[in-house]
Amino acid sequence: MTDCKFVSEAEVIDFARHHSGVFDPAEALSVEEIGDGNINFVYRVYAAGGNSVIIKQALPYVRIIGEGWPLSQDRIRIEAEALMLEAEYCPDLVPRVYHFDAARSAIVMEDIGAFENLRHALVARAELPLLGKQLGRFCAETLFHTSDLYLDAHRKKEMVARFINPDLCKITEDLFFWDPFCDHERNNINPAIWSEAEALWRDEPLKLEVARLKHRFLTCAEALVHGDLHSGSVFANAEGTRIIDPEFAYFGPIGFDVGSLIGNLLLNYAGQAQLPGEASECEAYRAWLLDAVRELWNTFAGRFGELMSSSTKDPSLNLPAYREAYLADLLRDSLGYAGTELIRRTVGLAHVLDLEAIEDPQQRAKAETQALHLGRMLVLERAQLSDIDAAIERVRQI
Numbered sequence: 001m002t003d004c005k006f007v008s009e010a011e012v013i014d015f016a017r018h019h020s021g022v023f024d025p026a027e028a029l030s031v032e033e034i035g036d037g038n039i040n041f042v043y044r045v046y047a048a049g050g051n052s053v054i055i056k057q058a059l060p061y062v063r064i065i066g067e068g069w070p071l072s073q074d075r076i077r078i079e080a081e082a083l084m085l086e087a088e089y090c091p092d093l094v095p096r097v098y099h100f101d102a103a104r105s106a107i108v109m110e111d112i113g114a115f116e117n118l119r120h121a122l123v124a125r126a127e128l129p130l131l132g133k134q135l136g137r138f139c140a141e142t143l144f145h146t147s148d149l150y151l152d153a154h155r156k157k158e159m160v161a162r163f164i165n166p167d168l169c170k171i172t173e174d175l176f177f178w179d180p181f182c183d184h185e186r187n188n189i190n191p192a193i194w195s196e197a198e199a200l201w202r203d204e205p206l207k208l209e210v211a212r213l214k215h216r217f218l219t220c221a222e223a224l225v226h227g228d229l230h231s232g233s234v235f236a237n238a239e240g241t242r243i244i245d246p247e248f249a250y251f252g253p254i255g256f257d258v259g260s261l262i263g264n265l266l267l268n269y270a271g272q273a274q275l276p277g278e279a280s281e282c283e284a285y286r287a288w289l290l291d292a293v294r295e296l297w298n299t300f301a302g303r304f305g306e307l308m309s310s311s312t313k314d315p316s317l318n319l320p321a322y323r324e325a326y327l328a329d330l331l332r333d334s335l336g337y338a339g340t341e342l343i344r345r346t347v348g349l350a351h352v353l354d355l356e357a358i359e360d361p362q363q364r365a366k367a368e369t370q371a372l373h374l375g376r377m378l379v380l381e382r383a384q385l386s387d388i389d390a391a392i393e394r395v396r397q398i
């Protein structure tokens with residue numbers, strides 16, 4: 001499938017025209033390449049009248065590296081199927097898929113251009129009153145309905161097989177759970193925090209807990225997770241939220257998705273104190289970020305708990321005491337994975353604007369050090385943090 005790349009703008013336009021049902025046959029179309037992600041090519045095709053679509057194409061390698069880092073194109077089928085499954089439970093929170101084309105390794109989907117990339121919105125201290133609730137609902141609905149609590153046993157195993165995603169999982173296995181904890185050549189470390197990084201590499205209690213989290217990531221086929229639920233995979237504004245890019249989807253631990261979101265809100269929290277602006281604005285935004293973490297978790301746990309009691313099919317799992325214990329396990333996992341996201345985004349390969357926007361390396365080092373300390377605390381203390389309020393209180397102390 002190496003020759004499926006669009007070779008001209010006319011080809012992209014023709015593809016959009018024939019596979020979206022959005023454009024009038026007579027209207028002239030334009031195209032722009034808008035992908036700023038690490039892995040794929042993304043185009044926006046639009047008409048002067050306002051209609052537009054997005055085309056995402058997956059080539060057999062990582063876009064930012066080139067053919068030296070090969071990657072299965074099956075990821076785009078996985079993304080299309082995951083988006084369509086998510087739409088069954090949260091149609092208002094994901095872009096509509098108009099067409100998936102296996103030969104082209106491309107998806108034609110709804111343009112969500114009215115929303116802003118969440119990472120940029122958070123750096124700009126945007127007001128997003130619906131964010132925590134909508135992210136919590138997305139996680140509860142998509143994760144419950146693809147878990148053994150809801151699915152028939154045979155259907156669940158069929159779905160696990162459809163979503164085997166080894167290339168993308170391997171990226172996470174390495175970038176989250178290995179590189180940051182050793183002096184790996186892929187790491188990207190601000191020299192001003194070199195001693196903090198060295199302390200991580202020597203931190204045996206931390207490495208033991210990260211090994212436990214990695215083993216769960218490798219073996220726990222709990223639900224169809226999005227698998228890359230960071231702020232760059234979310235678009236938002238004051239009226240709503242859209243979640244995109246589930247190409248890393250596979251059957252993994254539920255806490256990985258919830259934790260990735262919490263970790264990203266906390267990365268922004270760590271960055272805020274060193275970003276430009278009035279101290280009072282920064283403090284207010286940091287308080288809002290912690291409220292968003294609380295709202296995300298409470299919405300997730302509230303809705304997941306309701307679904308467990310109303311819709312769990314297997315009577316042996318539908319017990320009030322099990323519900324309570326299971327939600328406590330999910331919180332512990334989510335806090336742990338939030339911790340690994342904080343650490344890998346600070347010293348690993350893939351950095352984030354929330355920290356990179358701090359221009360002065362010494363100032364950035366303060367935010368990066370806080371991110372590392374928050375991450376370490378969450379990984380090590382996750383079993384003792386009895387509820388989300390206790391976790392937030394500990395975050396405030398660091």
Ligand code: SR1
Pocket residue numbers: 038039062171172175228230350
């Ligand atoms: C080479 S891929 C680096 C990162 O980008 C993706 O969005 C994932 O987060 C991955 O870890």
Ligand code: MG
Pocket residue numbers: 037228233245
């Ligand atoms: Mg992505």
